Amino acid sequence: MKNLNQYILMMFIVLFTACAKDLDFFDVNGEKMLNFQLISPATNDSLILNLGTPNESIDFDWEATTSGLGSAITYTILFDNVDGDFSNPVFSKESNSNGSTNVASLTHQELHDLATSISSNDGFAAAAWTVFANNGSPNIVSARVKHTILISTSSNGVSKNELIFPVDNSYMLIDGNNATEEYIFSWEKASATNENEDVKYQVLIDEVTGDFSKPVISILSNNSGLDNKVTKTHEEWYQLFDKEEYSYGSFKWTVRAFTNSISVEYPSNVFCFETSNWILPLYIVGDAIADIEGSSGWLIDQAILLNGLSAKVNAGVVNFRNDRNNAEFKFFPNIGSWDNGIAATEDLKYIGNCSQGDGGNFNYTGDNATNVVYVNLNGKMVTVTDEIYLIGGSTVADGDMDKAIPFTYIGDNTYQVFSYITTDSWGYKFLPTRSWDGGWGLTEGTSDKITQNNAQDLKVNEDGFYRVAINFSDGTTQTEKTDWGLIGSATAGGWDTDQNMTLLPLSGDQYKGTYTWEITTDLTEGLIKFRANDDWAVNFGDTNADGSLELGGSDINVSEAGNYTIRLLLAPVGYTYSMTKN
Incomplete structure (x- = not known):
C-alpha cells in the first residue's frame, strides 16, 4: 500500500510539471468579455442621406464592453442583409479612433454605397447592423441583438454653405428712424446633385435656446425662395418680430436649403436683436366716425390719424356718431390701404364706448360725441370714451367713483381739470370711465408720460389749487399749481x-x-x-x-x-x- 501511494504521488508530480510546461507555451491575451447592447440607430429607424454633403457623417453607437483583465478592446461595425448572419458582411469598418471607441461615424457616401449594394431600387434599402468586440483572445463577442434599419438609396442631395450676414455674435438694430431702409440677410449658394432640381431657401430665426423645430420666424428668400438673400425694410422686420411680441432678445438664424426631394440646414449664427424708435401712426375709419364724409363713412382715403405715443400705443380725440346704419370702426396702419388692419378680437379688452363687433370691426356704443381713442396694443386694450375722470386719495374724490372729477375737453387733443390736491394719501390717477379699468398713471421712470401698463400714482409736492392737463397728441400730463x-x-x-x-x-x-x-x-x-x-x-x-x-x-x-x-x-x-x- 505504501508503494502504491508513492507511485500516485510521483505521477501527480510528473503531470503537474507537464501542465506547467504546457502553460509556459500558451499565450494568454485576454479574458472573456461581457455582452453589450446596440443603442442608435434603433431598429426601424430610417436614415435619410444627402449626397450634397457626402462627407458628413451619421454616428452609430453602442454600450461599451469590458474585459476581465482590462485588456484593450477594439470594435468593428458590420452591416448585412436583414436575413444575414454577418459571417460575410456587406460592409464592415473599425469604430472611431482605430476601433477603440464605442462609436462609429459613417459618411453619407459610405452609407449610400452600402444601401445601393443591397438594393438598386430608388427608395430605401433594409440592412441589419451589429458590432463585434475583440480583445485579442480567441473570444469575439457581438452585441446581443442586431438592429434593422432603412437607408435611403437616392442619389439626390443638396449642399450647404456658409452664412454671410448677419455674422455670428452680431447686433441687429431695427430702427424706426430708418423704417424704409433695407436690412438684408444673405448666405452662400447651395447646389443640388440633380441638376434638374432648383434649390430654394428658407430663413429660420429662433430663440438662442431653440432648435429650429418651431422657429420664431420662417420666411422664404427673395424671388419665391430662389435667391440667396432675404431683403426686408426695417419696418417689415419690425412687424415680423412684433407679431411674435419681441422687441429685443438673443436669437440665432440659419438657412434651410431644399429641393423637391431633400433639405439641409446651414450652420447657424447668433445675433442680438433690438428695436428702437418705433412710435408709429395709426388711422381710424368707419361709419361711426363723424368727420369722414359720405353716407357710409368707410372711406379709407379719409381715415383719421391717431398719434403715435409710444411703441404700439396710439391715441387721439375723434368725433363719433351713432346715427348711421351701423356704428362701427376699425384701425389701419396706413391711410388709403386696407392692408394689415387691427381687428376686434376676443383677446382684446374693450373700455368705454366700444365693444367687439362682427367681421373684425369695432362697435361704437356711445352717443354722438367727442371721444378719446386710446389703442394700447401692449396691454391689448382699446379705450373709447367721452369722459375722463380725476380720482385719488389726494383729491376730494378719494377712491369714490361717484365723486370722480370729470375733465373738460379744451381742443388740440387736450383735456384739463382744476382741483385742489394735497400731499397726503396716495396721490391721483386718471380714469376713462367710473371704474379702475384702463386707468392712466405715470410711466415708471418719467415725470410726465402717461400709461395704462403698470401705471404709477401721480403726486404733488405741496397742497394747492392745480390745473391738471392730459395731452393725447404726445401722451403727456402736466400738473401745475395755479394762483x-x-x-x-x-x-x-x-x-x-x-x-x-x-x-x-x-x-x-x-x-x-x-x-x-x-x-x-x-x-x-x-x-x-x-x-x-x-x-x-x-x-x-x-x-x-x-x-x-x-x-x-x-x-x-x-x-x-x-x-x-x-x-x-x-x-x-x-x-x-x-x-x-x-
Missing part, C-alpha cells in the same frame, strides 16, 4: 399787474372740493380778464359775453366804474364768473 388774478385796463394795475384773488375754502380750512376764487376791488370803465400765475399761458375771457368763460376768450367789458366783488368759478361742470357791484 389766480384779475388783470386789465379796468383794474388798478392795468394790463401790467395782476390783482390777486383768494381761493375760498369749502368750509373752515378745508379746500378739497372748492373751485371758487374771489376778489373785491375798485374797477373803472374798461376791460378785464382772469389769468393764472401772472402769465398769459392760462387765461380766461368771455367770448360770447354770456357769463361762461373760455380758455383764451375775449376781454370782459366793465361798463360802469365802482367797487365790485368778482368771483371766478372753475368747476368741472363749466367755467363761469360773476360780478357784483357793492
Whole structure:
C-alpha cells in the first residue's frame, strides 16, 4: 500500500510539471468579455442621406464592453442583409479612433454605397447592423441583438454653405428712424446633385435656446425662395418680430436649403436683436366716425390719424356718431390701404364706448360725441370714451367713483381739470370711465408720460389749487399749481399787474372740493380778464359775453366804474364768473 501511494504521488508530480510546461507555451491575451447592447440607430429607424454633403457623417453607437483583465478592446461595425448572419458582411469598418471607441461615424457616401449594394431600387434599402468586440483572445463577442434599419438609396442631395450676414455674435438694430431702409440677410449658394432640381431657401430665426423645430420666424428668400438673400425694410422686420411680441432678445438664424426631394440646414449664427424708435401712426375709419364724409363713412382715403405715443400705443380725440346704419370702426396702419388692419378680437379688452363687433370691426356704443381713442396694443386694450375722470386719495374724490372729477375737453387733443390736491394719501390717477379699468398713471421712470401698463400714482409736492392737463397728441400730463388774478385796463394795475384773488375754502380750512376764487376791488370803465400765475399761458375771457368763460376768450367789458366783488368759478361742470357791484 505504501508503494502504491508513492507511485500516485510521483505521477501527480510528473503531470503537474507537464501542465506547467504546457502553460509556459500558451499565450494568454485576454479574458472573456461581457455582452453589450446596440443603442442608435434603433431598429426601424430610417436614415435619410444627402449626397450634397457626402462627407458628413451619421454616428452609430453602442454600450461599451469590458474585459476581465482590462485588456484593450477594439470594435468593428458590420452591416448585412436583414436575413444575414454577418459571417460575410456587406460592409464592415473599425469604430472611431482605430476601433477603440464605442462609436462609429459613417459618411453619407459610405452609407449610400452600402444601401445601393443591397438594393438598386430608388427608395430605401433594409440592412441589419451589429458590432463585434475583440480583445485579442480567441473570444469575439457581438452585441446581443442586431438592429434593422432603412437607408435611403437616392442619389439626390443638396449642399450647404456658409452664412454671410448677419455674422455670428452680431447686433441687429431695427430702427424706426430708418423704417424704409433695407436690412438684408444673405448666405452662400447651395447646389443640388440633380441638376434638374432648383434649390430654394428658407430663413429660420429662433430663440438662442431653440432648435429650429418651431422657429420664431420662417420666411422664404427673395424671388419665391430662389435667391440667396432675404431683403426686408426695417419696418417689415419690425412687424415680423412684433407679431411674435419681441422687441429685443438673443436669437440665432440659419438657412434651410431644399429641393423637391431633400433639405439641409446651414450652420447657424447668433445675433442680438433690438428695436428702437418705433412710435408709429395709426388711422381710424368707419361709419361711426363723424368727420369722414359720405353716407357710409368707410372711406379709407379719409381715415383719421391717431398719434403715435409710444411703441404700439396710439391715441387721439375723434368725433363719433351713432346715427348711421351701423356704428362701427376699425384701425389701419396706413391711410388709403386696407392692408394689415387691427381687428376686434376676443383677446382684446374693450373700455368705454366700444365693444367687439362682427367681421373684425369695432362697435361704437356711445352717443354722438367727442371721444378719446386710446389703442394700447401692449396691454391689448382699446379705450373709447367721452369722459375722463380725476380720482385719488389726494383729491376730494378719494377712491369714490361717484365723486370722480370729470375733465373738460379744451381742443388740440387736450383735456384739463382744476382741483385742489394735497400731499397726503396716495396721490391721483386718471380714469376713462367710473371704474379702475384702463386707468392712466405715470410711466415708471418719467415725470410726465402717461400709461395704462403698470401705471404709477401721480403726486404733488405741496397742497394747492392745480390745473391738471392730459395731452393725447404726445401722451403727456402736466400738473401745475395755479394762483389766480384779475388783470386789465379796468383794474388798478392795468394790463401790467395782476390783482390777486383768494381761493375760498369749502368750509373752515378745508379746500378739497372748492373751485371758487374771489376778489373785491375798485374797477373803472374798461376791460378785464382772469389769468393764472401772472402769465398769459392760462387765461380766461368771455367770448360770447354770456357769463361762461373760455380758455383764451375775449376781454370782459366793465361798463360802469365802482367797487365790485368778482368771483371766478372753475368747476368741472363749466367755467363761469360773476360780478357784483357793492
